[in-house]
Amino acid sequence: MIKILFVCHGNICRSPMAEFVMKKMVRDLRAVIQSNTSLTAADFEIASAATSTEEIGNPVYPPARRMLASHGIDCSGKTARQMTVADYNHYDYIVLMDQNNLRNLRWILPRDIYERELDQARDVRDTHDGKVSLLMDWAGKSRDVADPWYTGDFEATWRDVNEGCKAMLQSICK
Template identity: 25%
Template sequence: MKKKLLFVCLGNICRSPSAEAVMKKYLKLNHLESDFLCDSAGTAAYHIGERADARMRNHALKRDFQINSIARQFNPQIDFDKFDFIIGMDQQNISDIKKLVRNSDDLKKISAMTDYCTEFINYNYVPDPYYGGENGFELVLDILEDACLGLINQISR
């Protein structure tokens, strides 16, 4: 049975679609793509139907990550049932998702992206690069690469 992962940030145009793209590539490189389903969503409805931020797509492409997802909002009536892991990019995202839980099973599915880091252990969240400069997008990708590899190691055992 496939493990289903949902990555969540605020608007679903920078961090969570990047996490989805990084994870999909790493799963493919490790011949695990048939064992997993990945998606992303935002806690807010700001960018529903839009492609990921062009700056984020460009930085990801330099590392050979394809961000193809279209922004959508987290849907508690569907997503808690569909996904095994709901992974927030920062504490506000996690708090917003936790406000929507229906039961303890929903709550058990929620974690922080940085929980899976093995190198970027001094980060307890993935910083939002939207209002920052070029280095912010690179840092997001650095953290996500580390976290995705840690996540694969933890849940593919």
């Protein structure tokens, strides 16, 4: 089982978009990665969480929900929750949307784990041994996923999430 947790600040925009985009991609796995991998959707566990407590219990933000729906993706029933140390122990990949999320992990993870992950999250393309990474690093881009909470540009976030998820999935399925 390949377990992926996507994380953003509030778990109402970017990380749920990544969660549901990745779920769709693994359902369409062979077409997305253009490979005859033996992996199937049943081989994946995908979820999302927040670094903050601000939105706990709230549904996916309506514009994010509409963007997903416009691409045939249903996220109904998803509510925001905060990441825990148990999540860190459970998931194989903790995929963050931006540098602020990485800094905010210091309030969630034990100090020794946080410091090790901070060092290793810098570049997933090299000898990344940690669980924590930034989504756009998977696509070879050293930048944050566009944050629609501030920009209102959900299309840019959609593009970033798709690009990062596809690159991550291709890397995992090699």
